[in-house]
Amino acid sequence: MSWQEHITVNPSVMHGKACVRGTRIPVAVVLANLADGLSPEEIIRSYPSLTRDAIQAALAYAAELAQERVLPLPA
Numbered sequence: 001m002s003w004q005e006h007i008t009v010n011p012s013v014m015h016g017k018a019c020v021r022g023t024r025i026p027v028a029v030v031l032a033n034l035a036d037g038l039s040p041e042e043i044i045r046s047y048p049s050l051t052r053d054a055i056q057a058a059l060a061y062a063a064e065l066a067q068e069r070v071l072p073l074p075a
Helices: 027-035 040-046 052-066
Strands: none
């Protein structure tokens, strides 16, 4: 899957935050819901304009961002 098909960054939409294409739903909101333990189905119930592919793309986008730099972990 190419996350670029589902995620956009536009300075005039949500102050340039990464959003699901065609919506004003920030990727961070999708990720926060997943981190809170919600299933994709539960997230889609809350945000009906999302698709399973868009949720997967949000994860792929986050995974790519995580590879850009190493964050030191506290000892």
